[in-house]
Amino acid sequence: DAKTTQPTSMDCAEGRAANLPCNHSTISGNEYVYWYRQIHSQGPQYIIHGLKNNETNEMASLIITEDRKSSTLILPHATLRDTAVYYCIVRVANFGNEKLTFGTGTRLTIIP
Amino acid sequence: DGGITQSPKYLFRKEGQNVTLSCEQNLNHDAMYWYRQDPGQGLRLIYYSQIVNDFQKGDIAEGYSVSREKKESFPLTVTSAQKNPTAFYLCASSTSAGSYEQYFGPGTRLTVT
Numbered sequence: 001d002a003k004t005t006q007p008t009s010m011d012c013a014e015g016r017a018a019n020l021p022c023n024h025s026t027i028s029g030n031e032y033v034y035w036y037r038q039i040h041s042q043g044p045q046y047i048i049h050g051l052k053n054n055e056t057n058e059m060a061s062l063i064i065t066e067d068r069k070s071s072t073l074i075l076p077h078a079t080l081r082d083t084a085v086y087y088c089i090v091r092v093a094n095f096g097n098e099k100l101t102f103g104t105g106t107r108l109t110i111i112p
Numbered sequence: 113d114g115g116i117t118q119s120p121k122y123l124f125r126k127e128g129q130n131v132t133l134s135c136e137q138n139l140n141h142d143a144m145y146w147y148r149q150d151p152g153q154g155l156r157l158i159y160y161s162q163i164v165n166d167f168q169k170g171d172i173a174e175g176y177s178v179s180r181e182k183k184e185s186f187p188l189t190v191t192s193a194q195k196n197p198t199a200f201y202l203c204a205s206s207t208s209a210g211s212y213e214q215y216f217g218p219g220t221r222l223t224v225t
Contacts, residue, residue, distance in 0.1 A: 034213065100214055102155040
C-alpha cells in the first residue's frame with residue numbers, strides 16, 4: 001500500500017470548515033483513499049473513501065486531485081466533537097488485502 | 113442497533129496469566145480483525161479472519177491466539193508468551209465485497225502488572 005504524509009497537527013475554529021491535507025504521491029491506479037478518525041480512547045471511525053472522483057457524505061467531503069497524488073478531507077462546519085486524530089490511508093480495496101496501515105495521522109483541535 | 117461490542121472496556125491481569133478479550137458483531141460481516149495500539153502509535157494488525165473457522169496471522173501475532181467458531185464472534189487470547197501485553201486492543205469487521213471499509217469496536221484497554 002502507498003505511503004501517506006499528513007501534517008502532525010492542525011487547529012480550526014468552531015463553525016469553520018476544517019481542511020485536512022494528505023499527500024500520497026506514490027498511489028497506484030487501483031488504490032483508494034480512505035479517511036478514519038480516532039477520538040481519544042475510542043476505536044477509529046470510518047469517515048469516507050474515494051478512488052478518483054470527489055465524494056461527499058453526511059460527515060465530510062473528500063477532494064482528490066486530478067493526478068491523485070494528494071487529497072483533502074473537508075469537515076464543513078467543525079464542532080468541538082470533531083477534535084480527534086485523523087488518518088489518511090491508501091489501499092487496494094479487495095478481499096485479501098485486509099490490513100489498514102495507520103500512520104500517526106493529523107491531530108485536529110477545534111477551538112471554541 | 114448494529115455494531116461491534118468489545119468487553120470489558122478495562123482489564124487488569126497479573127503477569128503470567130492468559131486473558132481472553134471478547135469481540136462480537138451483529139453487522140453480518142464476513143471478516144473480522146484484531147489490532148493493537150500503543151500510546152502515540154498507529155494500529156498494528158494481530159490476526160484477521162475472512163471466514164468462519166479460518167484465520168491468518170497479521171504483523172504481530174506472536175504471543176496471541178484467536179478462534180472463529182461463529183461468524184459473529186472473534187475472541188483474542190493474550191498469552192503469557194506475549195512480552196509486552198499492556199496496550200489498547202481494537203476489534204474491527206468488514207464486508208467481503210464493496211469497498212471493504214472496516215468498522216471498529218470501542219476497544220479494550222489491557223494492563224498487565
